[in-house]
Amino acid sequence: MAPAHLDIDMKPQAVDIVRNAISAVSPKAMIENVLLYNQTTSTLNLHNRQYKINKNVFIVGFGNSVLGMARVVEDMLGEHVVTGIISIPSGLKQETVKAYDNDRFLSLKTKLQVYEVAENNVIDEAGHNASKAIHRLVSNLTESDVLIVLCTAGGSALCPSPRPPITLQELNFTIKLLNENGANTKEVNTLRKNLETLKGGGLALAARPAKIISLILSSVMGDKADLVASGPTCLTQPSPHHCLEILHRLHIIDKVPANVKRFLEREANLINATKVMSVQDPLKAKTERDKAWEDVQNVIVGNNSIACQAAAKRASELGYFPLVLTTVLTGEAKDLGVLFTKLAKFIMICYDRRAGMEPNPELSMLEVELVAGGIKKQWMNHIATSVYKAHNMNKNICIISGGEIDVNVIGNGIGGKNTETALSAALQMYEEFRVKQMNVKECSVCFLSVDSDGMDGITKVAGAVVDQTFLDEVDKSKLDMKPYLLNNDSYTFFKQVKDGKYLVQTNLTGTDIMDLTVLIVKQPTETKYFWK
Numbered sequence: 421m422a423p424a425h426l427d428i429d430m431k432p433q434a435v436d437i438v439r440n441a442i443s444a445v446s447p448k449a450m451i452e453n454v455l456l457y458n459q460t461t462s463t464l465n466l467h468n469r470q471y472k473i474n475k476n477v478f479i480v481g482f483g484n485s486v487l488g489m490a491r492v493v494e495d496m497l498g499e500h501v502v503t504g505i506i507s508i509p510s511g512l513k514q515e516t517v518k519a520y521d522n523d524r525f526l527s528l529k530t531k532l533q534v535y536e537v538a539e540n541n542v543i544d545e546a547g548h549n550a551s552k553a554i555h556r557l558v559s560n561l562t563e564s565d566v567l568i569v570l571c572t573a574g575g576s577a578l579c580p581s582p583r584p585p586i587t588l589q590e591l592n593f594t595i596k597l598l599n600e601n602g603a604n605t606k607e608v609n610t611l612r613k614n615l616e617t618l619k620g621g622g623l624a625l626a627a628r629p630a631k632i633i634s635l636i637l638s639s640v641m642g643d644k645a646d647l648v649a650s651g652p653t654c655l656t657q658p659s660p661h662h663c664l665e666i667l668h669r670l671h672i673i674d675k676v677p678a679n680v681k682r683f684l685e686r687e688a689n690l691i692n693a694t695k696v697m698s699v700q701d702p703l704k705a706k707t708e709r710d711k712a713w714e715d716v717q718n719v720i721v722g723n724n725s726i727a728c729q730a731a732a733k734r735a736s737e738l739g740y741f742p743l744v745l746t747t748v749l750t751g752e753a754k755d756l757g758v759l760f761t762k763l764a765k766f767i768m769i770c771y772d773r774r775a776g777m778e779p780n781p782e783l784s785m786l787e788v789e790l791v792a793g794g795i796k797k798q799w800m801n802h803i804a805t806s807v808y809k810a811h812n813m814n815k816n817i818c819i820i821s822g823g824e825i826d827v828n829v830i831g832n833g834i835g836g837k838n839t840e841t842a843l844s845a846a847l848q849m850y851e852e853f854r855v856k857q858m859n860v861k862e863c864s865v866c867f868l869s870v871d872s873d874g875m876d877g878i879t880k881v882a883g884a885v886v887d888q889t890f891l892d893e894v895d896k897s898k899l900d901m902k903p904y905l906l907n908n909d910s911y912t913f914f915k916q917v918k919d920g921k922y923l924v925q926t927n928l929t930g931t932d933i934m935d936l937t938v939l940i941v942k943q944p945t946e947t948k949y950f951w952k
């Protein structure tokens with residue numbers, strides 16, 4: 421007989437675990453974890469630095485999640501905020517007020533001006549106006565002012581600032597071309613840093629001599645601060661040669677606007693000429709350059725790993741044996757769904773101590789498949805040891821991962837990368853545990869995949885959760901998962917099963933640390949490798 425806690429429904433618990441993860445990176449938690457305002461001494465503390473506050477705070481921000489962050493900072497500093505500007509995606513204000521009334525929007529007394537720009541994520545004139553207004557605001561700051569910059573994903577497109585003579589249309593065309601020709605975020609943002617005034621440290625330079633605090637919500641792998649919103653406050657060397665190399669490599673050098681190409685070539689020549697003529701002592705040049713950045717403090721306030729740790733803590737409170745597998749998960753939705761189900765199968769075999777001790781050809785084969793699918797060899801050992809420990813403690817294992825899921829869109833259905841990952845996992849569970857092993861009725865696996873911003877692709881849900889009961893419902897509905905999966909129509913599929921009960925809804929979360937997955941695998945009810 422399995423202990424009572426092993427019989428509980430894992431779905432609400434998996435949802436509870438990700439809700440906790442997302443809460444840990446909510447605007448309030450993120451800001452209040454790092455930024456402390458001491459009213460008695462009128463100082464603002466951020467890590468090891470103190471800032472004198474006396475009606476001298478200015479706020480600027482751009483990104484999909486800056487709205488909530490701006491609200492928290494403004495609430496904290498109240499009368500000390502002089503003014504500010506934030507640039508957010510068009511329609512976000514309405515969505516936020518609809519979901520949360522005014523709680524997550526700026527207060528009625530706000531001193532911040534909000535620009536809603538970039539409809540459908542396309543650079544536009546409204547965004548350009550926002551960037552010009554931000555530039556004007558920061559250019560007038562003095563040494564005694566404190567500028568708080570809020571940066572999150574999406575910031576690049578929300579604050580376009582083409583360097584003259586490049587026009588907004590030329591910048592837009594170049595970015596579109598890069599995206600359409602397979603450039604990754606790093607490459608696109610490298611171009612942005614070189615072609616735009618406020619990117620690649622430009623905002624910080626324009627705001628000198630003010631003190632600058634940049635609060636960055638990371639939604640990029642490896643938390644590279646300069647990649648978020650193209651690093652407006654990060655020290656960056658101009659790299660026109662690299663830009664030209666990217667354009668050549670992607671075979672778009674002759675397709676970018678002539679003005680852009682000319683601009684980059686001229687910048688590259690300038691650098692070449694300076695190198696030849698430079699008689700400066702490199703050490704001295706470095707010290708001067710570094711001094712200029714002493715008044716800039718860049719801090720990552722939220723990321724995937726904070727969220728995964730919070731998920732692990734919650735899983736442990738719920739009685740699971742948690743394991744954070746990775747915070748840099750990558751892969752295509754359909755492939756990841758298959759991979760996580762295979763991982764579940766591997767764990768099930770490992771749970772059986774006898775199978776663990778005896779050579780098991782199925783286990784060895786699974787190991788090879790998992791490693792080929794992207795699960796690192798050392799992770800496999802870690803998983804096997806964790807399963808062994810969980811077994812001894814009579815606990816179920818809960819594997820948490822965070823990262824960026826991709827999706828290959830070939831169909832015309834409705835879905836997001838997370839609903840697609842969950843549907844793919846369900847299809848694989850069906851095949852592994854119900855088709856291949858006909859005598860097994862129990863499939864003690866629960867898998868959940870969500871987008872932390874609460875909007876999976878074009879859907880209004882965060883993702884989906886699947887388990888054995890889902891497979892039962894699919895059986896009852898007589899629906900076939902495969903064609904939906906092939907048509908990228910996972911949302912439509914989930915909608916039809918039990919009226920969408922297996923979809924995970926979080927509303928707009930006001931944050932974004934990419935995607936999160938939870939895999940719970942119950943211990944077998946018998947010690948024997950139990951589906952044979």
Ligand SMILES: O=C(O)[C@H](O)CO
Pocket residue numbers: 572573574575576577605609639640647648649650
């Ligand atoms: O805005 C951007 O540059 C991307 O979303 C990465 O932050």
